[in-house]
Amino acid sequence: MREPASAYQPARRTGARRAWGTVLRRSAARQDRQIVALAILTVAITALIVAWPEYVPLNSLVVPMLVGSLLLGPRELPWFVVFVLVALMVALAAEPVLEVRTVVAVAILFLLSFIILLTSFRRSRLGVAGALGESMLVDLRDRILGQGGIPDLPPGWYAESALRSAGGTPFAGDFVVAARPRTAERLEVVVVDVSGKGEQAGTRALLLSGACGGLLTALPPADFLKASNEYLLRQEWEEGFATAIHLSLDLVTGSYELRSAGHPPGVQLVAGSGRWSVLETEGPVLGLVEDAQFPAVTGVLRPGDALLLYTDGMVETPRRDIGLGIDRLLGQSERLLRGSFDGGAARLVDSLGSQNDDRALLLVHRR
Known part of the structure; x- marks a missing residue:
């Protein structure tokens, strides 16, 4: 009993x-x-x-x-x-x-x-003590990186994330959080860029990644960015804003919803035409506007299609406009992902963006 x-x-x-x-x-x-x-x-x-x-x-x-x-x-x-x-x-x-x-x-x-x-x-x-304090920092770093681990996906799907921090430090303001709800055949992923870079943004990235990890599967996709925005507003940080792009992908049909909060747009490869197209999304930056709305862009990933989500460090430099950076990303994607998508996220991150800025990229491919 x-x-x-x-x-x-x-x-x-x-x-x-x-x-x-x-x-x-x-x-x-x-x-x-x-x-x-x-x-x-x-x-x-x-x-x-x-x-x-x-x-x-x-x-x-x-x-x-x-x-x-x-x-x-x-x-x-x-x-x-x-x-x-x-x-x-x-x-x-x-x-x-x-x-x-x-x-x-x-x-x-x-x-x-x-x-x-x-x-x-x-x-x-x-x-x-000093040694214990260092081990705590290492543990915090590993937890940030662990949030970006892609969960097991059903056959026919491939996903990979890659992260590089400014100056090669182990702490970054960019991070990826991915999860699969237990009650649905969906993949929920968010790519976030916290204000600042490197170790300066590492502590804020840790707090926000933990919050995102809890909210990602606890709320409907339409409410995730709203809840994240309210969380940042409550923190009242001096640099308390962040950009994010949220993907909710149906692993059975391939249909997806994409919502952005002041983030660079995602890009999709349509296998039938062999072309990459930009998915224009709109939404305010997280942590600045109360009761913000984040409209969704919908689409379908068919066999052979791919989707890239990334942070501005991949496409923006002090001497180059973000539009030119996106064009360069599309060109490098056509060249580096031709024939094989395995390891493609790491290849793209290593070949693009500024070494003085954090960079993160998520690649999703339907085989």
Whole structure:
């Protein structure tokens, strides 16, 4: 017999608290072991300096200080730096004569400790150690890229996305989110360009990609861009706008709906004629206008047809109008996708656009 909700909900919350408490205790125990190990290392190096000053220089104390800056949290690190400086004073007291070289070494150590303390104070805003903070950033980057993974498609369909960030950094303001609703044979994809570029737009892109991932299959296609626009308006960011293009594709019939929010138009290859055509779409930029409307452009992908969605970094440069960029995209698509569409998104992204701007492209092909 199934227990009532009132019985198992408190148990579930209690289990979550216990699991979280276990994680915190393990983290604290690991931090304590690291502090003890670093203290032992510092004492050992100090003893070596006192015993053999001609072989072990004072600068050897830089080693535990730098290792501590990587492993220790912002609360423990300042105290450990003070401990290392005390060890330095002990080693310095054992010096029979203070030479100029020794004074310079001590000055360098104090300068490094000052830099590490400044770094620790900046990390205190995040509350984690350096190595853990870097792993968190890597995880955030992987989550942005993971949102663009194309779900499994039925036979006869091929889809691929490609992303390149400005300057080759792992964070970008352009991203792709794709999903398949469980209740319908549809593919829902949105290509978004957040204001800014590179790591400057990476945090906003992460928040917006998470919101898009939740809204994409939870709402009807006609309401997705409206909800995304309301989400951005609520954030009240200084650069809180973004362009987007949303594709809702029926994987049975090939019919699609395309809606744009201030985004460059999609392009479609009609296999019967062998020509690429521009799908003109209209709609305001996300995050600027309340109660915005996003009219749809409809069409059908028949066997052999293909569809490209992209960001402005693919077609716009400071010296070239976006219209000329779209013409160049069509020409490169005819050349690079001739004969095989596999890997075509990556080939197009690598051959087009500006290296100083984020670039994203989605390719959908019906075989």
